[in-house]
Amino acid sequence: MTFFTKIKSNAARAMMLAFPALLLVSCEDFLSKEPDSTRAVISTPKQVSQLLTTAYPQGGYVVFAESMSDNVADKGVGVDDRINRASYLFDVVEATVDQEDSPDRYWVECYRAISVANQALDIIEHAADSSQFRAQRGEALVARAYAHFMLVSFFSKFYNPQQPNSDPGIPYVTEPETIVIKQYERKTVASVYEMIEKDLLEGLPLISDGAYTVPKYHFNRAAAYAFATRFYLVKRDYAKVLEYANLAFAGTSIGDNLRPWNTTYASLSPAELFNIYSRANQNANLLLAETASLWGRNVSQYRFGMTYQKWQEVSAGEGIITGSGNWVYPLYYRGDNNYFVPKLTEYFVRESVNAEIGFPYVMLPLFTAEEVLFNRAEANTYLNNPTAALADLNLFVSKRVANYNASRHAVTAASIRSFFGTSNTTQGLVNTILSFKRVEFVQEGMRWFDLQRYGISVTHQTATGTVITVPASDPRRVLQIPQTAAISGIEQNSR
Numbered sequence: 001m002t003f004f005t006k007i008k009s010n011a012a013r014a015m016m017l018a019f020p021a022l023l024l025v026s027c028e029d030f031l032s033k034e035p036d037s038t039r040a041v042i043s044t045p046k047q048v049s050q051l052l053t054t055a056y057p058q059g060g061y062v063v064f065a066e067s068m069s070d071n072v073a074d075k076g077v078g079v080d081d082r083i084n085r086a087s088y089l090f091d092v093v094e095a096t097v098d099q100e101d102s103p104d105r106y107w108v109e110c111y112r113a114i115s116v117a118n119q120a121l122d123i124i125e126h127a128a129d130s131s132q133f134r135a136q137r138g139e140a141l142v143a144r145a146y147a148h149f150m151l152v153s154f155f156s157k158f159y160n161p162q163q164p165n166s167d168p169g170i171p172y173v174t175e176p177e178t179i180v181i182k183q184y185e186r187k188t189v190a191s192v193y194e195m196i197e198k199d200l201l202e203g204l205p206l207i208s209d210g211a212y213t214v215p216k217y218h219f220n221r222a223a224a225y226a227f228a229t230r231f232y233l234v235k236r237d238y239a240k241v242l243e244y245a246n247l248a249f250a251g252t253s254i255g256d257n258l259r260p261w262n263t264t265y266a267s268l269s270p271a272e273l274f275n276i277y278s279r280a281n282q283n284a285n286l287l288l289a290e291t292a293s294l295w296g297r298n299v300s301q302y303r304f305g306m307t308y309q310k311w312q313e314v315s316a317g318e319g320i321i322t323g324s325g326n327w328v329y330p331l332y333y334r335g336d337n338n339y340f341v342p343k344l345t346e347y348f349v350r351e352s353v354n355a356e357i358g359f360p361y362v363m364l365p366l367f368t369a370e371e372v373l374f375n376r377a378e379a380n381t382y383l384n385n386p387t388a389a390l391a392d393l394n395l396f397v398s399k400r401v402a403n404y405n406a407s408r409h410a411v412t413a414a415s416i417r418s419f420f421g422t423s424n425t426t427q428g429l430v431n432t433i434l435s436f437k438r439v440e441f442v443q444e445g446m447r448w449f450d451l452q453r454y455g456i457s458v459t460h461q462t463a464t465g466t467v468i469t470v471p472a473s474d475p476r477r478v479l480q481i482p483q484t485a486a487i488s489g490i491e492q493n494s495r
Contacts, residue, residue: 043127045211048120048136053217055116055143057150059109060293060362062344063101064093064479065154065445067302069458071438073310075337076463078303081294088304088460090468090476092495097484100292100360104482107155109291110147111173117144118176138206142219145199146227146366148172152192153234154479155493158452161236165190168491172196183489193235200228216280216288222248223287226367229375234453241379248286248372257283257369258399262328266402270332274345278363286367293362296346299443300338304460306443307337314442317435318401320419323408325401327439341443365444370396374437381429386413389429396436452477 042048066072067087074088083101086093095102120140124133148170152159157167169192171184204224212218219227225248232240249257259265259282265273274296280288299305306314311331318327333339346360377392393411401409416428434450441447451458455472462468470476481492 042123045133045136048123048133049139049211049213049218051116051120051123052136052139052143055113055120055140055147056287056289056366057106057109057113057147058289058291059106060101060291060295060364061106061150061154062293062295062362062364062443062445063087063302064103064106065448066443067304068477069445069447069451070456071306071310071314071442071447072302072304072460073307074461074463075303075305075307078305078338079298079301080303081298084298084302084304089462090460090470090474092480097482100294103154103479104484105292107151107482107485110151113147114144114173115177117141117147118174122176134206135208135211138203138208138224139211139219141199141203142207142224142227144174145196145203145231146219148192148199149196149227149231152189152196153449153452155481156189156192157475157478159189159193159234160455161234165193168493169193171488171490184485185489186491196231200231204228214280216285219287222369222372223367226286226372226375229372229379230367230449233375233378236382238379238382241375242383245372245376245379249369254369254373254376255395255398258373258396259284259368259370261400262402262404263399265330266328270330270342273330273342277343277345278365284369285365286369286372287365289364289366291362291364292359293364294346294360296344296362297360299344300332300334300340306339308333308339311339315439317432317439320411320415320432320435321397321401322410322412322415323405325397325404325409327400328402329400329439343443370440371437371446374433374440378430378433381426381433386425386429389433393429393432393436396440400440 042051063081063083064087067084068090072088083093083095083099093103095104097104097108099105117140120136124130124137124140127133130137151170156169159165166188168186169189171186172192172195173184207219207221207224209215209220212220225244228244229241229248232238232244248254268276276282278285278288315327315329318325329341331339331341344362344364346362348360349358373392373396377389380386380388380392390411390413397409397411398404398406411432413425413428416432417423420428420431422428422431434454437450438447450456457469457471459470460468475493475495478493480495481490483492486492
């Protein structure tokens with residue numbers, strides 16, 4: 001392994017939409033047959049649940065989402081990856097659907113996941129007793145909603161509830177594909193959101209954790225409610241955000257599910273943190289997905305990545321905490337100016353036992369307890385419940401500050417006003433939430449969603465001095481539709 005040092009924390013083969021519906025990992029025997037034969041093979045709820053383990057995008061979004069965010073800088077040197085580079089420069093990423101971490105690959109993987117969900121729904125519809133498949137139907141609907149939500153978030157103008165959202169969305173596919181080339185239509189962003197909400201609300205009541213061998217690899221109830229909080233946060237329906245956050249974690253149980261950064265994790269080595277962060281036995285991880293990705297290999301070494309100066313900016317929110325509270329996140333570096341927090345690591349799957357080649361993967365947490373906490377705090381902020389929002393922020397701090405002492409370390413209205421220089425309580429709380437989320441999810445691609453939700457301008461400067469400023473209205477913030485989708489009549493985005 002490359003030498004690293006710790007820094008102490010201071011402050012197709014299917015529709016060319018395109019998705020290779022037949023190229024699945026764990027259920028290829030099921031889907032390599034004709035539809036009628038497939039239904040004959042998959043005939044039990046357990047088999048449909050097994051099929052649905054692949055109804056999640058197995059492509060990564062972290063590289064391009066993180067590279068477009070304000071968490072990264074141009075180091076001038078490092079791994080010159082075209083996806084990392086083009087994303088930082090806000091150019092169209094010239095990469096194929098076979099390239100790990102590319103937007104094109106993510107598009108393909110989302111529609112492949114949708115295809116699996118639709119296949120499962122078709123099997124259930126034709127079952128002799130569809131009532132036996134209640135939980136599986138719920139998972140398929142929520143999984144279909146999630147993949148479409150991620151697609152429209154990246155490949156369309158970001159949803160704004162104060163606007164008509166009449167810009168082109170992405171095709172919302174609800175039927176299994178039966179022909180090689182099918183024409184698809186981009187309806188509006190508003191229309192896509194309506195269909196996401198329909199699937200989500202229909203699927204949520206049906207989900208049952210008892211239907212899964214390993215619930216963390218499926219939309220279990222907590223994960224499904226977490227998705228609902230994210231969806232309604234974008235819609236700014238804060239009452240529903242609060243409702244679903246409280247359903248995900250009843251009472252005070254959310255605190256027991258936050259990552260133990262300042263206790264258990266504090267004594268772990270980088271190798272141990274990499275090994276444990278994305279495991280299903282970690283309470284914080286609500287939903288995990290296996291993604292083909294080079295992120296774990298290159299996270300610290302990308303040319304456009306986190307520098308020490310960027311880390312100081314990302315972690316600056318610790319200044320909000322009274323009593324000189326310091327984040328306990330372990331910062332390490334490999335070589336010169338290559339910084340990382342041990343989180344997502346690569347595991348390599350060889351093509352065969354004796355093969356020297358294979359495929360790199362990263363197990364990615366799609367939803368966590370921390371996101372639910374932040375979404376609840378933001379909802380309470382806008383619902384004029386600042387006391388509840390502060391309580392959640394202090395709960396978060398209690399798990400993240402070194403040598404935490406409740407009597408010394410606190411987030412207060414006064415400390416927020418002082419740090420941000422504002423007398424507006426709501427704005428101060430929102431700024432605090434965004435700051436804490438930024439450091440919590442650094443190098444996971446999550447910052448991009450908040451930049452989009454709030455229309456925060458992003459400025460990137462290259463090592464040669466070129467400054468690229470991309471305001472909220474800039475079309476470069478919308479990823480380009482893959483050219484391979486043009487054969488299905490999908491119009492590309494204006495850039």
